Amino acid sequence: MHEASLAGGVLQLVEEAARNECFSRLLALRLEAGALAGVDVRALRFALECLAPGTLLEGARIEIVEPPGRAWCLACSQTVTIGQHGDACPSCGSYQLQVTDGMELRVLDMSVNDD
Template sequence: MHEASLAGGVLQLVEETAAREGFQRLLALRLEAGQLAGVDVRALRFALEALAPGTLLEGAVIAIEEPPGQAWCLDCSQTVALAQRGDACPACGSFHLQPNGGAELRVLDMQVE
């Protein structure tokens, strides 16, 4: 379950930011885990909640947005929705796709005090 290591990375990022910016408490954390990122959002949420006690994550509201995947089709020159890697272009059936959205895992923002 690589979501546990991803959660550890998120916690490390929050702690480093707290040390640099001088905040004592994280009120809310908003993440983005695109549908093509290969992240099980439920497992990531579970891992974050398991790490939370005794850390800055404790008591914070955690929101995880899941933007849809999209790709550029090299054959029909269109940006198309892509539910998962390996799918064909819904417009022309080609498999020559370059993902260009929904593959990110990132912290969007934090509310702190």
């Protein structure tokens, strides 16, 4: 389960931000995990909850936004929504798709308390 290592990376980012920005408490964390990023969002949330005790994540509200996968179809020149890599274009059936969105895994923003 690579979500545990992803959660560890998120914690490191939060801790680094706390050092750089001098905040003492994380109130909320908003992540983006695109549909094509290969992340099991439930497993990531569980891993973050397991890491939380005794860290800046403890007590923070964690939101994970899941944008859909989107691709440009070379055959019909349309941007289409896809559920997974290897899907055909829902408009024309072509497999000539260039993924444009939905592969991201990133921290969108944090609400903090600098007390």
